[in-house]
Amino acid sequence: MPGIDVHCHITHMENPESVVREAMQKLSAVVTVTAEISHAEQALELRSKFPDFVFVSLGLHPEYCMKYSGREIASYMELIRHSRKDVCAIGEVGLDYSWITKSDEQERSKEIFIQMIGLAKELGLPLEIHSRNGDKQKTAIHDTLKILTDEDAKDVVMHCFSGSEDEMKYAIENGYYISFATIICRSRKHQRLAGICDLGSMLLETDSPWLDPDEPTHGVRQAVPELKNRPWKIRQSAQLIAEIKQLSMDEVLNITEENAKRIFRID
Numbered sequence: 001m002p003g004i005d006v007h008c009h010i011t012h013m014e015n016p017e018s019v020v021r022e023a024m025q026k027l028s029a030v031v032t033v034t035a036e037i038s039h040a041e042q043a044l045e046l047r048s049k050f051p052d053f054v055f056v057s058l059g060l061h062p063e064y065c066m067k068y069s070g071r072e073i074a075s076y077m078e079l080i081r082h083s084r085k086d087v088c089a090i091g092e093v094g095l096d097y098s099w100i101t102k103s104d105e106q107e108r109s110k111e112i113f114i115q116m117i118g119l120a121k122e123l124g125l126p127l128e129i130h131s132r133n134g135d136k137q138k139t140a141i142h143d144t145l146k147i148l149t150d151e152d153a154k155d156v157v158m159h160c161f162s163g164s165e166d167e168m169k170y171a172i173e174n175g176y177y178i179s180f181a182t183i184i185c186r187s188r189k190h191q192r193l194a195g196i197c198d199l200g201s202m203l204l205e206t207d208s209p210w211l212d213p214d215e216p217t218h219g220v221r222q223a224v225p226e227l228k229n230r231p232w233k234i235r236q237s238a239q240l241i242a243e244i245k246q247l248s249m250d251e252v253l254n255i256t257e258e259n260a261k262r263i264f265r266i267d
C-alpha cells in the first residue's frame with residue numbers, strides 16, 4: 001500500500017521487528033530517525049534486516065546536546081560518515097527552546113546544529129529538522145530558519161512543523177518540505193497549515209511512538225502516555241488532509257510518497 005512515514009522512532013518501540021513487519025503490510029517505506037546517539041546502531045541493524053523498507057536518518061535531538069562532549073559528538077559524526085551508504089538523512093537536528101531554556105545551552109545547541117548542517121552538506125544528505133518554540137521563548141523556529149538560510153542548507157525537511165503561516169511560507173519558498181505529523185488529527189492549527197500547504201511540498205510522518213492520534217484527549221488522561229502511535233497511522237492524517245483538500249486519500253498518500261522518494265533518494 002502507498003505511503004511513507006518520513007519520521008518515526010522504531011527503536012523506541014517494543015518489538016521493533018514486529019512493528020516493521022506490520023508496517024510492511026501497510027506502507028511502502030519508513031524513515032526511522034535517531035534522536036539519541038545510543039540508538040544509532042540499532043537503527044542501522046534494522047536497516048540491514050529490511051534494506052528495502054527501513055531507511056535511517058541519524059542525528060541528535062537538541063534536547064540531548066548537553067549530554068555529550070564535543071569529542072563524543074565528533075566521534076558520532078565519524079560513525080555517520082562511515083555509515084553513509086545506509087543513511088538517508090541527517091536528523092533530527094535543530095533547536096528546541098521548550099527543552100533548552102538557558103542561553104548558554106541554546107548557544108551550544110546552535111553550534112551543534114551548524115556542525116550537523118555541515119555534515120549533511122559534506123555527505124550530500126538532506127536534513128530532518130526539529131524546531132520547537134518554548135512557552136516563553138518563541139524564537140526557536142525563527143532562529144532555525146535563519147541558521148538554515150545562513151548556512152545555505154538546500155535539502156530540508158521541517159519535521160512536525162509547528163510554526164506560523166509566514167514561517168511555513170518562507171520555508172516553502174526556500175524549497176523545504178513541510179512534514180505533517182499525526183498531531184494534525186487533533187490540532188486545528190496544523191489542519192489550518194495543511195490547508196495552505198501545497199501538496200507538492202508536503203510529507204507525512206507520525207513521530208511515533210509519540211503523538212498517537214488515538215490517545216484519549218478527554219476524560220482521564222494518563223500521566224504517562226502509552227506510546228502506541230505506529231507508522232501506519234499516517235493513513236489517518238492522509239484521510240484528514242484528503243478531506244481538507246478535497247482529494248482522495250490515495251492521492252495524498254501517493255503524492256507525499258513521491259515527495260519523500262525525491263528528497264530522501266529512495267528508489
Ligand SMILES: [Zn+2]
Nearest residue numbers: 007033092207
Ligand atoms: Zn522525532
